[in-house]
Amino acid sequence: MVVAMLCQLKFAAAHVLSYKADAMLTKKINSNTIRRINAARVFHGIHKQPGISPRGLSKITGIDLATISIILTTLEQDGVVLRRTEAPTGRSGRPNSTLFINEASGVLAGVAVEVEEIHIVLSSFSGARLGSLRVPGSLSQEAAAAAIKNGILALLRQVGIPRKRLAGVGVGVPGLVGLDGRIALAPALDWHDADLAGVLTAGLGVAVHLENDIKAAAIAEHIFGSCQHTADFVYVSGRSGVGGGLYLGGAIYRGPHGLAGEVGHMKLVPHGRSCACGAHGCFEAYVSEHAILKCLAEAGESARDIPSVRAAALEGNEVVLRTLEEAGRHLGLGLANLANLLAPSSIILGGGMAALAEFLLPACRPEFEANTLAEIRCAMTIALSALQEFAIPMGGIAIALQHFLEEPGAIRA
Amino acid sequence: MVVAMLCQLKFAAAHVLSYKADAMLTKKINSNTIRRINAARVFHGIHKQPGISPRGLSKITGIDLATISIILTTLEQDGVVLRRTEAPTGRSGRPNSTLFINEASGVLAGVAVEVEEIHIVLSSFSGARLGSLRVPGSLSQEAAAAAIKNGILALLRQVGIPRKRLAGVGVGVPGLVGLDGRIALAPALDWHDADLAGVLTAGLGVAVHLENDIKAAAIAEHIFGSCQHTADFVYVSGRSGVGGGLYLGGAIYRGPHGLAGEVGHMKLVPHGRSCACGAHGCFEAYVSEHAILKCLAEAGESARDIPSVRAAALEGNEVVLRTLEEAGRHLGLGLANLANLLAPSSIILGGGMAALAEFLLPACRPEFEANTLAEIRCAMTIALSALQEFAIPMGGIAIALQHFLEEPGAIRA
DNA sequence: CCATAATTATTTTAGCCTCTAATAAATATG
DNA sequence: CATATTTATTAGAGGCTAAAATAATTATGG
Numbered sequence: 001m002v003v004a005m006l007c008q009l010k011f012a013a014a015h016v017l018s019y020k021a022d023a024m025l026t027k028k029i030n031s032n033t034i035r036r037i038n039a040a041r042v043f044h045g046i047h048k049q050p051g052i053s054p055r056g057l058s059k060i061t062g063i064d065l066a067t068i069s070i071i072l073t074t075l076e077q078d079g080v081v082l083r084r085t086e087a088p089t090g091r092s093g094r095p096n097s098t099l100f101i102n103e104a105s106g107v108l109a110g111v112a113v114e115v116e117e118i119h120i121v122l123s124s125f126s127g128a129r130l131g132s133l134r135v136p137g138s139l140s141q142e143a144a145a146a147a148i149k150n151g152i153l154a155l156l157r158q159v160g161i162p163r164k165r166l167a168g169v170g171v172g173v174p175g176l177v178g179l180d181g182r183i184a185l186a187p188a189l190d191w192h193d194a195d196l197a198g199v200l201t202a203g204l205g206v207a208v209h210l211e212n213d214i215k216a217a218a219i220a221e222h223i224f225g226s227c228q229h230t231a232d233f234v235y236v237s238g239r240s241g242v243g244g245g246l247y248l249g250g251a252i253y254r255g256p257h258g259l260a261g262e263v264g265h266m267k268l269v270p271h272g273r274s275c276a277c278g279a280h281g282c283f284e285a286y287v288s289e290h291a292i293l294k295c296l297a298e299a300g301e302s303a304r305d306i307p308s309v310r311a312a313a314l315e316g317n318e319v320v321l322r323t324l325e326e327a328g329r330h331l332g333l334g335l336a337n338l339a340n341l342l343a344p345s346s347i348i349l350g351g352g353m354a355a356l357a358e359f360l361l362p363a364c365r366p367e368f369e370a371n372t373l374a375e376i377r378c379a380m381t382i383a384l385s386a387l388q389e390f391a392i393p394m395g396g397i398a399i400a401l402q403h404f405l406e407e408p409g410a411i412r413a
Numbered sequence: 414m415v416v417a418m419l420c421q422l423k424f425a426a427a428h429v430l431s432y433k434a435d436a437m438l439t440k441k442i443n444s445n446t447i448r449r450i451n452a453a454r455v456f457h458g459i460h461k462q463p464g465i466s467p468r469g470l471s472k473i474t475g476i477d478l479a480t481i482s483i484i485l486t487t488l489e490q491d492g493v494v495l496r497r498t499e500a501p502t503g504r505s506g507r508p509n510s511t512l513f514i515n516e517a518s519g520v521l522a523g524v525a526v527e528v529e530e531i532h533i534v535l536s537s538f539s540g541a542r543l544g545s546l547r548v549p550g551s552l553s554q555e556a557a558a559a560a561i562k563n564g565i566l567a568l569l570r571q572v573g574i575p576r577k578r579l580a581g582v583g584v585g586v587p588g589l590v591g592l593d594g595r596i597a598l599a600p601a602l603d604w605h606d607a608d609l610a611g612v613l614t615a616g617l618g619v620a621v622h623l624e625n626d627i628k629a630a631a632i633a634e635h636i637f638g639s640c641q642h643t644a645d646f647v648y649v650s651g652r653s654g655v656g657g658g659l660y661l662g663g664a665i666y667r668g669p670h671g672l673a674g675e676v677g678h679m680k681l682v683p684h685g686r687s688c689a690c691g692a693h694g695c696f697e698a699y700v701s702e703h704a705i706l707k708c709l710a711e712a713g714e715s716a717r718d719i720p721s722v723r724a725a726a727l728e729g730n731e732v733v734l735r736t737l738e739e740a741g742r743h744l745g746l747g748l749a750n751l752a753n754l755l756a757p758s759s760i761i762l763g764g765g766m767a768a769l770a771e772f773l774l775p776a777c778r779p780e781f782e783a784n785t786l787a788e789i790r791c792a793m794t795i796a797l798s799a800l801q802e803f804a805i806p807m808g809g810i811a812i813a814l815q816h817f818l819e820e821p822g823a824i825r826a
Numbered sequence: 827c828c829a830t831a832a833t834t835a836t837t838t839t840a841g842c843c844t845c846t847a848a849t850a851a852a853t854a855t856g
Numbered sequence: 857c858a859t860a861t862t863t864a865t866t867a868g869a870g871g872c873t874a875a876a877a878t879a880a881t882t883a884t885g886g
Binding site: 029030031032034053054055065066068069070073091092093094095096097 | 832833834835837
């Protein structure tokens with residue numbers, strides 16, 4: 001009850017412009033900034049609630065109706081927003097205008113670069129998938145850039161949309177991405193200081209943004225997936241390892257060097273299973289896809305990949321079930337640590353964890369509940385990724401969308 | 414090297430006005446907002462760099478000199494800022510004006526409410542302690558409010574400063590504080606829904622803000638202590654338990670219900686030592702002040718409090734040293750988890766951990782280093798609280814200062 | 827069925843406030 | 857006294873808000 005009450009107080013306390021002393025001692029704020037932000041807010045409001053009226057926008061944004069009106073005029077002129085008149089509703093009075101993002105005005109591309117393959121998705125502004133494409137991975141930076149460019153162009157042709165309507169691209173890579181969203185360091189791909197964003201921006205003539213794959217997936221869950229109304233959640237997923245996207249206070253938290261979120265290396269068991277990082281007892285040594293496959297191999301039940309593990313579990317294979325139960329317990333413990341520390345509104349499981357959830361969660365939940373403070377546990381949920389294997393490319397699209405929403409140049413294009 | 418490079422990129426990427434979609438869909442931005450923020454930035458700049466010139470302020474804030482000039486005029490009229498002319502420096506040209514916070518214009522009060530006692534500190538705007546006072550604790554909410562009020566008034570009399578020059582009060586309490594900074598839930602004090610801030614605001618006629626004690630201490634480290642130029646750090650301290658202040662991206666992270674930061678209940682050892690929370694193997698069951706005293710008691714070396722533990726350790730008491738070594742190892746493990754997850758610039762130890770640091774750290778460091786990812790470890794430090802037993806009340810002062818800096822009403826007062 | 831009133835929604839207008847850039851003023855050095 | 861440096865002032869442009877005006881409906885009454 002107290003929690004609910006405290007929750008209500010949130011918006012009263014939240015400062016719109018968070019005055020972060022250090023970060024803010026550097027850049028200027030002027031009326032242009034205001035307009036840009038307000039335009040973005042209007043656009044975002046329409047995106048979030050298609051069919052909203054100008055008055056409704058004024059209500060949820062707090063922006064005066066007159067201002068909304070002016071902003072809408074420019075957005076309509078730019079062809080980014082469409083307005084229709086609502087059919088008579090029986091109420092007396094002039095009917096609402098209803099506002100929509102003009103889906104015809106542009107498309108976004110999202111890319112997941114993985115070791116095995118590159119996954120490219122084309123979508124409308126509202127996140128409707130228009131087409132997707134997978135090409136083999138394991139490429140040099142240059143080859144990957146070319147493959148991505150060609151893939152996007154091929155998809156555009158396939159869907160019959162002219163190249164200049166591409167409004168932005170976002171790329172998720174398995175590695176460290178600089179805080180400017182350009183340079184990537186991806187050991188798994190053997191990329192070092194790879195300015196993929198720069199190369200692609202030049203090649204495609206449109207803004208391209210890089211992001212760590214798991215963080216991208218987290219953003220996707222926020223914009224398109226199961227956390228659309230949640231400002232504080234943790235996304236946990238991964239392949240060989242386990243990564244985390246810490247969505248804190250309405251944005252991904254990257255930490256001072258972009259290194260934050262290495263949930264896979266939380267230590268669960270002193271002197272436990274050895275991990276690729278050189279330490280022992282890491283979370284990912286128990287619950288990553290590779291770890292599960294390895295545990296199975298050790299137990300004499302080799303499996304090729306997660307789908308085959310799932311199949312074996314569905315068939316009732318005892319060894320597989322026991323192994324997954326064990327992984328589930330460790331999963332519960334790891335999630336408990338996350339919950340205790342960050343008290344998010346929810347924890348979202350992606351990748352193999354989501355695929356195997358029905359076998360992991362029965363053991364995970366009790367362990368999680370036993371190890372999480374009651375106040376925190378009661379105010380949160382554990383859920384599965386809504387986007388599944390599209391999480392990372394949709395993350396790219398979400399990032400492209402966010403940048404599009406925030407950059408006036410793009411809106412005015 | 415890459416880390417250093419990525420670090421440089423930070424400011425290019427950081428948006429001044431972080432467009433946090435959800436949080437921002439509610440409040441309005443207008444030119445007033447700009448002025449308020451700019452005034453706060455100017456004040457903050459002077460506070461951070463006393464003696465700075467208007468031109469210097471313009472440079473670090475990016476605000477035009479004309480705007481700076483106007484803001485300074487009002488700040489001077491309000492008596493909050495002083496301006497002096499620099500003595501001739503040998504350089505040619507008109508000498509700088511130098512700007513200072515007018516220390517005489519107001520004082521701030523910070524309060525630490527603990528179970529045993531209430532600690533009240535009076536300070537100038539620049540954080541210079543003018544006086545402090547300790548009164549017995551264990552009070553009802555009403556009694557505590559009265560004690561705090563009387564204590565502050567007594568200190569003001571003692572220092573000879575009229576009551577109306579009190580510009581703000583911040584209070585750290587051991588418990589959950591609502592996100593509006595008013596209502597506190599403090600089981601240790603047996604307070605429930607205690608609107609201490611409201612009562613005190615009414616009683617003192619000045620803005621009073623509540624904060625969790627550890628979070629307050631973290632803010633104090635940022636404003637006055639060892640993290641003045643660090644936007645991302647974790648403060649770890651506590652008495653009976655272990656709390657954490659997560660300072661992320663230039664502000665305390667509270668989480669959706671204000672519950673974030675319970676570092677004390679990270680699980681370090683499956684089925685480990687039992688904790689007051691009902692679970693086993695919690696961080697605080699190994700390293701809190703109470704835990705250390707309990708471990709010593711179990712080892713047959715009862716100690717009354719942390720100073721006496723320290724004395725015994727200094728005398729070379731083997732049992733005490735071994736116990737602290739053991740605690741240090743667990744401390745290292747817990748800090749490694751924090752580091753891996755959040756990759757902060759530094760972790761600051763306060764309270765008993767700081768007092769016993771010389772005995773804890775030798776065992777802590779190797780454990781920490783073995784369990785933290787190299788990239789993260791290399792980009793961070795572990796340090797001790799610079800404020801020691803004044804951390805919490807100074808945190809109250811820091812909070813009062815922050816609010817004072819951000820609220821135009823206060824500046825215009 | 828038509829005209830008018832009532833209701834609700836949006837746009838325009840006027841006013842105020844902010845930031846910026848250009849201009850003017852002030853001060854110390856050589 | 858001329859010059860360089862720093863600060864103050866003054867239009868000018870753009871943004872937001874409140875209030876008035878306009879627009880598009882439905883209800884009502886003849």
